[in-house]
Amino acid sequence: MRWDQQEQQTSIHTTDEAVRQCRALVLEYANQGDYRGAIALLDQLIAEYPNSAMDYNNRGLMYFRLGDYDRANRDYDQAIALDTRLDSAYNNRANCAVAQGKLGEAIADYQIALDFNPGNLHAWINQGITYRDLGLYDLAIENFDLVLVLGSRLKGRVYGERGRTYHLRGDWNLAIADYQRAINYLSPSFSSRRYSKQVERWRDELLNPTLTA
Structure with missing residues (x-):
């Protein structure tokens, strides 16, 4: 997203x-x-x-x-x-x-x-997602890491996207940790609830692959 x-x-x-x-x-x-x-x-x-x-x-x-x-x-x-x-x-x-x-x-x-x-957090996140779509996982993670350094705003989203990147790269323990951080940080707003559900699906895909097969 x-x-x-x-x-x-x-x-x-x-x-x-x-x-x-x-x-x-x-x-x-x-x-x-x-x-x-x-x-x-x-x-x-x-x-x-x-x-x-x-x-x-x-x-x-x-x-x-x-x-x-x-x-x-x-x-x-x-x-x-x-x-x-x-x-x-x-x-x-x-x-x-x-x-x-x-x-x-x-x-x-x-x-x-x-x-x-350089403070446009949305552009950093969007670029990171696009790097991930291109299979450039290390570059994507660098973007997400930088957003976490720049401020606490959007932390839940960043952890979710970084977790998905770790997941696709095969770093499953790091992915699970980030998915949980994302769920903990996301606010109860409607849009955040929807995104939290997405993160939960990614986490379940990793923990219970037979459920999504």
Whole structure:
């Protein structure tokens, strides 16, 4: 599971209360899964503020969640053209590349995101998962180790992904330890509960292979 990034800050050019409310409504629609409703609002914002990289990035994310990768990529490209240092847009474009099977392009975009913002934990994790998908387990583990050094946020997720990497590399004792750490750290939120279930399935796959055969 890779993490995308929706920009939520308010541009210096958009201090109007109605615009702030519109952006808040975009986030609400997105959280509810109403991506087309969010796109309709973002269309209005982009028409009024055509130089807002944030709005293009967010609309690209909505298209991505709808599976419309061509439109998503066009919006990410426009966001980057408007703000070449917008690390979240590179991260999101990389996720889109992964969905299209372009793992090499994804690695490159994750790296650009990290060059601009070394504190982007989502990009570190996403790049690590992509390294793992390429069979580059040592590089993946280096990414996950670095996230653990950078801070405690997302620890449950990192332990889960590092555990899966150890699992696939054949380091089963390390994998079991990380799976348990992940379960212990994950919060009780709905999304974390779903991820915790995934970690439990990975752990059970390792401990009871006959159950998943």
